[in-house]
Amino acid sequence: MKKIALLFFAVMLSCRIVSFAAVGCDLNDPDRDVARLYPGSAGYRTVYLSIKQAGGEAMLARVEKRLGDKFSGLFETIDVPYTLYEIQGPDRRTIGYIHGVNQKGSYGGIQVFLALDSSGTIKSFYFQKLTSRQAKELRSPEFGTQFRGLALKDFESYDVPSGKAKPGTAVAALKNPAPEAVQDFKAALRAVKKNLILLDEFVFSVSTGGKKP
Amino acid sequence: MNGVYYIAAKNLLRKKTRTALTLAGIGLSSWVLASLLGFNAGYKAALDHDIDNMGFQVLLTAKGCPYEAATLMLKGGTGLRYMDQSFLAKVNAEPEVDRTAPMLMHAVFDPDKGESGGMTAYLGVGPDSFPAMKPYFEFKQGGWFRDPAAYEAVLGYEAAELEQREVGDKMLIPDKNIEIKVVGIIKRTGTQDDGTIYMPLQTVQKIFGKEGKLTGIGIRVKKGAPVAKLEEKLYDLPDVQVVSMAQVKSTIMNLLASAKAMVFAIAAIAVLIAMAGVVNTVLMSVFERYEEIGILKSMGAMPSDVFRLILAETGLLCLFGGAVGVAGAMLLSRVTEIAMRHFLLYAPNGRIIDITPSVAAGSFAAVVAAGLLSGLYPAWRAASVRPLEAIRGEGV
Numbered sequence: 001m002k003k004i005a006l007l008f009f010a011v012m013l014s015c016r017i018v019s020f021a022a023v024g025c026d027l028n029d030p031d032r033d034v035a036r037l038y039p040g041s042a043g044y045r046t047v048y049l050s051i052k053q054a055g056g057e058a059m060l061a062r063v064e065k066r067l068g069d070k071f072s073g074l075f076e077t078i079d080v081p082y083t084l085y086e087i088q089g090p091d092r093r094t095i096g097y098i099h100g101v102n103q104k105g106s107y108g109g110i111q112v113f114l115a116l117d118s119s120g121t122i123k124s125f126y127f128q129k130l131t132s133r134q135a136k137e138l139r140s141p142e143f144g145t146q147f148r149g150l151a152l153k154d155f156e157s158y159d160v161p162s163g164k165a166k167p168g169t170a171v172a173a174l175k176n177p178a179p180e181a182v183q184d185f186k187a188a189l190r191a192v193k194k195n196l197i198l199l200d201e202f203v204f205s206v207s208t209g210g211k212k213p
Numbered sequence: 214m215n216g217v218y219y220i221a222a223k224n225l226l227r228k229k230t231r232t233a234l235t236l237a238g239i240g241l242s243s244w245v246l247a248s249l250l251g252f253n254a255g256y257k258a259a260l261d262h263d264i265d266n267m268g269f270q271v272l273l274t275a276k277g278c279p280y281e282a283a284t285l286m287l288k289g290g291t292g293l294r295y296m297d298q299s300f301l302a303k304v305n306a307e308p309e310v311d312r313t314a315p316m317l318m319h320a321v322f323d324p325d326k327g328e329s330g331g332m333t334a335y336l337g338v339g340p341d342s343f344p345a346m347k348p349y350f351e352f353k354q355g356g357w358f359r360d361p362a363a364y365e366a367v368l369g370y371e372a373a374e375l376e377q378r379e380v381g382d383k384m385l386i387p388d389k390n391i392e393i394k395v396v397g398i399i400k401r402t403g404t405q406d407d408g409t410i411y412m413p414l415q416t417v418q419k420i421f422g423k424e425g426k427l428t429g430i431g432i433r434v435k436k437g438a439p440v441a442k443l444e445e446k447l448y449d450l451p452d453v454q455v456v457s458m459a460q461v462k463s464t465i466m467n468l469l470a471s472a473k474a475m476v477f478a479i480a481a482i483a484v485l486i487a488m489a490g491v492v493n494t495v496l497m498s499v500f501e502r503y504e505e506i507g508i509l510k511s512m513g514a515m516p517s518d519v520f521r522l523i524l525a526e527t528g529l530l531c532l533f534g535g536a537v538g539v540a541g542a543m544l545l546s547r548v549t550e551i552a553m554r555h556f557l558l559y560a561p562n563g564r565i566i567d568i569t570p571s572v573a574a575g576s577f578a579a580v581v582a583a584g585l586l587s588g589l590y591p592a593w594r595a596a597s598v599r600p601l602e603a604i605r606g607e608g609v
Contacts, residue, residue, distance in 0.1 A: 074398065076377075102377055131323070133385065
């Protein structure tokens with residue numbers, strides 16, 4: 001009994017942080033998630049990126065300008081690592097991407113993941129983590145499917161600080177399933193816009209030499 | 214003397230591939246030796262640091278705690294056994310006790326954490342007692358809660374980062390629909406504290422209906438007081454379990470000891486293989502130059518000159534191989550550390566491979582000494598060459 005106790009505390013001690021790097025946003029179970037989101041995929045490649053390494057202060061300024069909002073707080077910083085899952089088809093060509101970002105929510109961190117096709121159009125949207133009184137409504141499939149078919153161009157006119165979209169645009173048509181959770185709804189939209197901008201900076205602008213696909 | 218080394222170096226360069234392979238063998242063995250000696254020192258220091266950073270030397274928990282801790286993780290804290298808070302007064306009455314920190318840990322299942330939900334644990338601590346146990350905590354933002362019954366929380370850096378919380382933000386306790394306010398973010402400590410959500414003890418007791426209950430009492434013993442004596446007295450308390458941090462340390466070191474013995478055996482084999490390589494290389498070189506050595510001796514070279522020449526060749530091999538190996542071990546210690554952490558069941562924080570100058574010098578000296586020892590036989594064989602037999606091509 002005592003040995004078990006000692007071993008237990010040894011294991012308790014092992015609940016420690018090896019690395020002092022900032023926390024990124026990884027899929028909890030990449031094998032399962034990739035198979036679920038891309039049923040025909042043959043595999044995936046994981047790429048680790050950060051604004052600091054990819055373009056430094058200049059890139060951060062560009063991202064903030066496109067987002068229409070400053071990166072803020074203790075944890076939204078230039079050195080946050082981003083994990084990009086590049087999905088491969090049977091012929092080993094890239095058929096899509098999965099990318100997630102952390103976003104501050106009303107009661108905790110929100111992790112917003114997007115699965116996109118190879119041109120950057122959203123195939124699937126979901127919260128990997130969300131703490132909210134209206135979590136059930138926000139996590140409903142009805143809410144997530146609204147994002148299907150949207151791309152960065154649809155979010156370009158969305159004003160993050162005010163949380164207002166241009167009337168008549170696809171983003172303006174997105175319905176908040178829980179009016180009491182307006183802050184978390186806005187946080188989700190900010191996360192999607194940031195996610196799409198980062199993907200554009202990390203992947204599409206690079207592969208098209210700065211021209212949008 | 215320099216002439217001897219110059220000739221020895223030239224001799225080695227005559228067979229570049231063989232010399233390079235021997236150097237690689239010596240380098241690898243010194244790399245392994247330096248890394249293992251560094252691991253031996255680093256692991257213990259890191260473990261000491263981890264245990265010291267816990268702030269207490271003895272932990273009193275409710276009996277059956279290890280099993281119930283597993284329950285806590287799996288079932289969200291249901292069906293746990295707790296110790297009564299009245300134990301605190303009994304512990305405080307012991308003359309060896311300097312400070313105590315009562316704790317109540319409770320975990321709840323959060324269905325919105327991850328795809329299939331996850332656990333969130335809260336540690337209830339006294340606003341006066343616990344901070345005194347952790348004087349090395351520094352705050353990134355805010356500070357400790359003051360009110361023992363406040364609906365407030367202090368977050369370890371990792372917990373705050375995961376929850377994207379800052380001072381003034383709110384958190385929601387899943388299932389209970391209770392809001393708590395973040396009043397402090399602790400700077401990184403590199404320990405398990407980084408992932409902890411601290412709340413006032415009374416608050417955790419009230420929210421989770423565990424008034425008057427504790428899951429543990431951290432005990433700091435007075436300087437110089439006999440810890441063993443205190444432990445003996447605590448063993449007499451009913452339904453509690455005494456966990457001594459010294460015992461935790463010794464258990465971990467014991468668990469590691471067999472693995473270390475095996476690894477040191479591998480290191481010894483690596484050094485032996487390197488020594489065999491040295492013997493082989495130098496002996497081959499001696500045999501190939503048998504006639505040459507005979508001519509040298511016929512021209513007046515004394516056996517001691519030949520002995521010195523061959524030993525110098527061995528020495529150069531060991532010096533270069535050893536230096537490259539130890540330098541490699543020092544430069545790539547972080548990579549070796551990552552690999553070792555991957556295989557170890559438990560590894561403390563901090564540098565577990567600490568190749569100090571003395572460790573580096575010791576490894577280098579051991580490899581050079583072993584190499585020189587293995588060079589004695591080839592040097593003796595070369596020194597014993599009979600000039601006339603050697604020139605005639607006989608006697609190898």
